[in-house]
Amino acid sequence: MVWHQGSKTLYLTTGQMLLSWSPADSQRTRTVGEVPSATTLYGLQLDSNGNVWGGTYPTGSTFVYSPKTKVIRAHSRLAADTDYVRKLAITRDDTVWVGTGSINPRIFSFAASQPGRRTEIPLPQPMAKGFISSVKVVGDRIAVTTSNNPEILLLDTVTKKWEGSIKRIWASRRSSSEGHSDAPIFSITNKNLYATDPTTWQDTILGPVSTNAPLSIHVEMNQIAVASETPAGLQLEYFSLSSGTVEKRHTVTLTAAEYKIQSLLGHSDGNIYIGGYMGDGLAAVNPDTGARWHSPNDQKLVNQIEAMVEFDADMSYIGSYGSADIIGLETHNKDNADAYTRLERLSLKYHQSRPFGWAVNASNVFFGTVPDYGRAGGVLGMIDPQTDEIAWVLDGGGNGFVTAHSVIGLAADEQYVYGTSSVRNGYGIPDTRGAAKIFKLEISTRTKIWETTPISGAGALYAPKLIAGWLVVGDMEGIKIIDPATGKLVASHRLTTETNTASRPGWANADLAQVGDGSKIVHSAAGTTTIVDFRNGTKAIIGSPQGERQFGSRLASTPSGRVFGYTDKTVLVELDLIPKKVPAKAPKSSQGAPRQREAPRKEVASPAPSSAATTPS
Numbered sequence: 001m002v003w004h005q006g007s008k009t010l011y012l013t014t015g016q017m018l019l020s021w022s023p024a025d026s027q028r029t030r031t032v033g034e035v036p037s038a039t040t041l042y043g044l045q046l047d048s049n050g051n052v053w054g055g056t057y058p059t060g061s062t063f064v065y066s067p068k069t070k071v072i073r074a075h076s077r078l079a080a081d082t083d084y085v086r087k088l089a090i091t092r093d094d095t096v097w098v099g100t101g102s103i104n105p106r107i108f109s110f111a112a113s114q115p116g117r118r119t120e121i122p123l124p125q126p127m128a129k130g131f132i133s134s135v136k137v138v139g140d141r142i143a144v145t146t147s148n149n150p151e152i153l154l155l156d157t158v159t160k161k162w163e164g165s166i167k168r169i170w171a172s173r174r175s176s177s178e179g180h181s182d183a184p185i186f187s188i189t190n191k192n193l194y195a196t197d198p199t200t201w202q203d204t205i206l207g208p209v210s211t212n213a214p215l216s217i218h219v220e221m222n223q224i225a226v227a228s229e230t231p232a233g234l235q236l237e238y239f240s241l242s243s244g245t246v247e248k249r250h251t252v253t254l255t256a257a258e259y260k261i262q263s264l265l266g267h268s269d270g271n272i273y274i275g276g277y278m279g280d281g282l283a284a285v286n287p288d289t290g291a292r293w294h295s296p297n298d299q300k301l302v303n304q305i306e307a308m309v310e311f312d313a314d315m316s317y318i319g320s321y322g323s324a325d326i327i328g329l330e331t332h333n334k335d336n337a338d339a340y341t342r343l344e345r346l347s348l349k350y351h352q353s354r355p356f357g358w359a360v361n362a363s364n365v366f367f368g369t370v371p372d373y374g375r376a377g378g379v380l381g382m383i384d385p386q387t388d389e390i391a392w393v394l395d396g397g398g399n400g401f402v403t404a405h406s407v408i409g410l411a412a413d414e415q416y417v418y419g420t421s422s423v424r425n426g427y428g429i430p431d432t433r434g435a436a437k438i439f440k441l442e443i444s445t446r447t448k449i450w451e452t453t454p455i456s457g458a459g460a461l462y463a464p465k466l467i468a469g470w471l472v473v474g475d476m477e478g479i480k481i482i483d484p485a486t487g488k489l490v491a492s493h494r495l496t497t498e499t500n501t502a503s504r505p506g507w508a509n510a511d512l513a514q515v516g517d518g519s520k521i522v523h524s525a526a527g528t529t530t531i532v533d534f535r536n537g538t539k540a541i542i543g544s545p546q547g548e549r550q551f552g553s554r555l556a557s558t559p560s561g562r563v564f565g566y567t568d569k570t571v572l573v574e575l576d577l578i579p580k581k582v583p584a585k586a587p588k589s590s591q592g593a594p595r596q597r598e599a600p601r602k603e604v605a606s607p608a609p610s611s612a613a614t615t616p617s
Helices: 346-350
Strands: 002-004 009-014 017-021 029-034 040-046 052-057 062-066 071-074 082-090 095-103 107-111 119-121 129-138 141-146 152-156 162-166 185-189 192-196 203-208 216-220 223-230 233-240 245-253 261-266 272-276 283-285 292-294 305-310 315-320 325-330 340-345 352-360 365-371 380-384 389-394 406-412 416-422 438-442 447-452 462-467 470-474 478-482 489-494 510-515 520-525 528-533 538-543 563-567 571-574
Touching (some): 261 305, 261 563, 315 352, 315 365, 346 352, 365 416, 380 416, 470 510, 470 520, 510 563, 520 563
Antiparallel strands (some): 002 009, 009 017, 040 052, 052 082, 152 162, 192 203, 233 245, 272 283, 365 380, 416 438, 438 447, 470 478, 478 489, 510 520, 520 528
């Protein structure tokens, strides 16, 4: 978002759309227009004429909107290897400074009047992958930060040369708004407010504040307003420059809203644990009592949860997006922030981003990951819960445990780990050509026993389960039965009308929930959710695009045999696994009543085919 003071207009983006809002018409948001070929817009800034500038993905370019002409102009890609423009800054002379990613991140600058005449400024220490994570005008310098780099780099706006760096890292990498070149800037480190002279870069400690993670720092006459998050909403602290103390505090209570469900875990303590898309922390709902719970507010490790797993009643493990953080949780002590421990940040050494695959056996926990932006190849790792340490990580020499594939699903017994892959890599890099793979690893020797591509048309295979001596995996079409001795396909069961080739391979586009001993499983993909009863050889459709309800592709089963999913992106539901009998003839008066689910039909074979049934059914 960016606020234009002159016209009292707030400009904001969602998806590829540029919108505007005015307090004069506070109930209405206006659509300004869309940027062609872009899917996401970033980094809105204003030039001196009130034009709105921003960046794009995946077109790797800038755009500008003129309120006078009501026209959006999209510019050409900054460089052939650039797909993200996330951060922009504009100096008083209307020079636009642009930060790129995810390959070869660097700075570009150009005059706002001539966006086609650009100057390319490589980083002082070039990076093969990553992002320019912030670009800010500070005096006569541009302060630049990059992903996984703690220093703030300084770029001279006149010479366009790098002029050293700042070692004292500003909390949240935020400082006060840019001002005159001789005016101090304000920032926070270790809950202390600092003033920095932008000509000498000397720091002065002004005094303590209550936050170490400011949302904004704003200069108001003789005081500094610091905004920060609280459990109830927003806190504003007014720091007096004359007294050197916070003299006023104001709290704004915000109304709770909904997050899209990103991950689910059915736990033995009776709770369903939930991770939210673009959220942070861990939530839970008890399906029997309705009790709600959320991780403590002073716990700052857990961001968007891609997946999680229970090892035992005392320990669970969480895969947090952003830096592929592997987090251990003492479940019985979950209200204490000290119960959350980061075991490893896999982005630093292994360039990973999203932990999606999880499995446990009696002794260990295993994880598989999606690589960072602009990279191919996920890792496979093992956690020793006795020491709460990562015992080993296998990354194929930097190429991925499965070369140039993401590791998105895992299953384990006491001797082997089985996994499934996706050809979809980190954002900003094309999918790897070919089909998804399944692998088998001997745990004791860390030796890969086999690696196969059993389904030629599938770019991703999901949620492997070991059931009755067979490996059952999901795809967009249904379920596949794999011989764990050889990795070969022995049976295929169609459950949806989707085809694997109809949509781009993903990381969690299909899921399987194992019910009890596995004689029943639930498959969910492409809006179709099906319960399969292997013992009776039947199936029943619970939700479908043609029916009244559709459910998402994330499922969770509990030790007691219950299965949970979601609908409408935010609504947690329990799925009814007991078939309902349809009356032979419904009374005429009931024609307007909701239809009951069809009785299961004899269409699904056992997951363990006989010797005479080794071809797909």
